[in-house]
Amino acid sequence: MLNSRLELDTLKKKALADIGSKEKRILVCAGTGCVANGSLKVFELFQQLLGEKPELAVSLALEKEHSHQGVSAHTSGCHGFCQMGPLVRIEPRGTLYCKVQPGDVAEIFEEHIINNRLVSRLLYHDDKNQLPIETQDEIPFYKNQFRVALANCGRIDPDDIKDYIAHDGYQPLAKVLFEMTPDEVIKEVLDSGLRGRGGGGFPTGRKWLFAREAGGEKKYIVCNGDEGDPGAFMDRSVMEGDPHRIIEGMMLAGYAVGADEGYIYVRAEYPLAVKRLHNAVETAVRYGMLGENILGSGFSFKVNIKEGAGAFVCGEETALIASIEGERGMPRPRPPFPAVSGLWGCPTVINNVETLANLPSIILKGAGWFSNIGVTTSTGTKTFALAGQVAHTGLVEVPMGLTLKEIVFDIGGGLRDNKVFKAVQIGGPSGGCLTREHLDLPLDYDSLQKAGAMVGSGGLVVMGEDTCMVEVAKFFMGFVQNESCGKCVPCREGTRGMLELLNRIANGSGTEEDLSLLEELALIVKDGSLCGLGKTSPNPVLTTLRYFRSEYEAHVRDKKCPAGVCKDLLDYRIDPSLCKGCGLCKKLCPADAISGERKEPHWIDLEKCIKCGTCISKCKFGSIVTN
């Protein structure tokens, strides 16, 4: 139990000394991705080896003091490079071992831990010259990143509050509690230029000011961890990898606006995040960092965790409030804004996870430091979830205003399998697509808005020439149509109508009138919907129509899908002159549509073929073709 700022500082010094005294610190990634790849077994084996070498091992028990030399093993949160997992980081050198299998642990232990020699084969190898790269920071994927919100992810043990405290955790809170007035805190956040990372981009300081000025005894802080954009996972990573940072961010907001209670609303599909958050809240209470009279300052704060139940629209702030209150998560008109009348009618600040994760650093390092990162109207950093046909998928955090090219090619390593860049879809179902002509576009709130897209939550799907833009638009339209809460007719019926039109275009029965109809409907939905879901849902259609109209036209005029994706517009055939009769496609075809004798040319039964594309992607001789 920490009763004063001094006690917090003492604990920090102790925790730091503890880390400093270790000769080596092994961090095994225990994020969702690496756990799925078996990292917990890897961690266990490290622990076991440490147990067999007591002279090396340092007790893992939480409260023990140890000043002797040693090695310790910990779990960490996601590094964002899950594709290369399970990842093992070894400090202080900052070595990153990739795709570590249980069978590799003994070698890492013997070589790296005991003999101080790198295990070269497990290091990341440069894409270009194939040379091993010694430290994590030098890997191209990380080199151009600038981590603020994700600073601790992969570097600390999310289940150990002392690790957080050692890395300056709860110092910002102590600073505001003992050195700053609430008004000064708000001014600092205003000056930093921080804008909401949940999609809207509203200045955080302004939002806080509204809530501070709103009357009433009871106020709430809500952390929006609903992360609805399918394909974005930055909020999950922070909740899993650095949960105390979110709690601290909420307390900073609470102190600034005069709230003493908060809710974290977590998406239903994130069981590990829920577990880590619960653990963090419990530990923080135990250490006196949550509860009554925190550090003897007189400030009290309580955090509750609410699990969502699977509805995208609940990410919208008024729907989220309804959901916390136990109701159906349907948006309601604003004003009143939640900052004036939110949870149970009380003034409520709703901030996104990533927004909150930036706050401790802003308070600690100052508004000036933060506003120097990025560009004038979009300060700081933004995380992006790189996905799709890019060589390195994963989570990256970069200064605002980096160009699309820098992100996709320098950090993402360009397209996989030597594909040619065609477009990116940015901002998920509310966002839009950008094309080759935007490669030099700086990614910030205002530039993106001008191009018809948006930062959104930061989902960034990279697409190669073999991606059909009609299919992409159809995919997102299907998503929003399914997720529309049904309250507004334009959203409910309009998205259904748009999806139908897109289906027709994709299956070859569309006409040119359908294209104009699609545009008309898009405008009706945009103008007639109550909440952001409906209002922004036509964006993917509108931007693909704007930048790839000829592709739509090919579907309706020539009944062709130029990218060779829309199934109804293509047939799979095996070119008998190329087929070697290896039988691989026959084995893999999920529809049993391929026949043929070994070493004889095979053929596809078009009646049975479901056009899944498996055969074409697996044939080693390129003998399967589409028309």
Next chain:
Amino acid sequence: MDRKFERLQEIIESHGGRVSHLIAILQEVQEEYRYLPEEVLTYIATAMNISPATVYGVATFYTQFSLIPKGKYVIRVCDGTACHVRGAEPIHFALREDLALPKGDSTTPDMQFTVETVSCLGACGLAPVVVINGDEVHGQTTPESILGAVKKIVSREQLKENKNSSETGCCQNA
């Protein structure tokens, strides 16, 4: 009152019967019964002193809740953006074919498997992703790899079946 409602009452009481906890209550109840039977919804409404329409409205609004029983193994194929572009569809198709799911149904007649799609599990770096029973995450899957996982489950179940071949009835432990 049978045991079924006893446990129900316990869950409601552990939340102090608060209406704001309705979603959490339904989540726990569903965990217990694997779905939300109609009489359970009615019971909750009465016990919490709210209208059955309110409970029903909430239960049908959120995709997590199911008013029909699901299989013992719920296989969720991610069809979020990252997984979609990396080939989630063939995986979904292969599973449905392999388990011979009738058109329009997502659960096998023997109540062993349910196959659903979900929009993003947050493990997008490992696309395409499939999760079995909530926490068994399979990454970078292919139709073959996921059918292999299903096969393992099936043989494990058969083994169990053989072991307690004398036992009959339901596997639920509620």
